[in-house]
Amino acid sequence: MKLQRRNQALEKQVTTLLAKSFSGMSVEIGHAARWDRPCIAIRWEGFGGLLPEERFHRLVSAIPDEFRTSQLAGLVWVELAPGETVDDVLKLPRSEDVAKREADIGRTLTHNGFFATLADRLGRAAKRKCPGDFTHTAAVLSDMGKPPERIRDAKLLFIRHGAFCDCQVVATVQPAMTKEHAATSPACSPTA
Numbered sequence: 001m002k003l004q005r006r007n008q009a010l011e012k013q014v015t016t017l018l019a020k021s022f023s024g025m026s027v028e029i030g031h032a033a034r035w036d037r038p039c040i041a042i043r044w045e046g047f048g049g050l051l052p053e054e055r056f057h058r059l060v061s062a063i064p065d066e067f068r069t070s071q072l073a074g075l076v077w078v079e080l081a082p083g084e085t086v087d088d089v090l091k092l093p094r095s096e097d098v099a100k101r102e103a104d105i106g107r108t109l110t111h112n113g114f115f116a117t118l119a120d121r122l123g124r125a126a127k128r129k130c131p132g133d134f135t136h137t138a139a140v141l142s143d144m145g146k147p148p149e150r151i152r153d154a155k156l157l158f159i160r161h162g163a164f165c166d167c168q169v170v171a172t173v174q175p176a177m178t179k180e181h182a183a184t185s186p187a188c189s190p191t192a
């Protein structure tokens with residue numbers, strides 16, 4: 001994607017803000033003919049394997065709110081991993097894609113003991129520190145024999161609940177799912 005009328009001063013400011021947490025990334029800000037709108041395109045190696053909403057969440061966490069609302073309002077955000085095109089990224093799944101399957105995904109996770117296992121694993125993790133992403137979530141599901149599509153569905157469900165890392169899954173998604181599970185499956189003990 002080629003951006004026209006690049007705003008190099010703003011690119012420089014954003015690069016400075018992101019340099020520490022996003023080593024090696026590049027920022028382009030300019031007019032995108034594709035949407036006929038101003039656009040910010042960020043390329044970074046670390047975006048590989050992350051869902052679009054995870055990428056955006058990470059960026060936004062590193063940019064002060066005030067700077068974002070005053071300098072970056074109205075931009076189309078595009079986050080690209082090496083070798084990806086804009087079309088590749090647009091095809092990646094979003095959390096709204098699992099909206100209709102949400103209850104089923106949550107019920108299966110609760111039923112399989114996923115949340116208890118994750119909480120246990122986080123508790124035992126080195127320094128008891130959350131990695132800031134879904135590392136343990138993916139590892140637990142993989143150990144349970146879940147294929148990549150199911151792991152992706154679980155991440156999308158958690159993102160729908162506003163959770164972007166393992167500790168947020170335990171702190172915010174687990175209580176919601178346990179409550180829901182108790183209400184819909186009275187014969188099944190949620191703590192089992």
Ligand SMILES: [Zn+2]
Nearest residue numbers: 130165167168
């Ligand atoms: Zn966390």
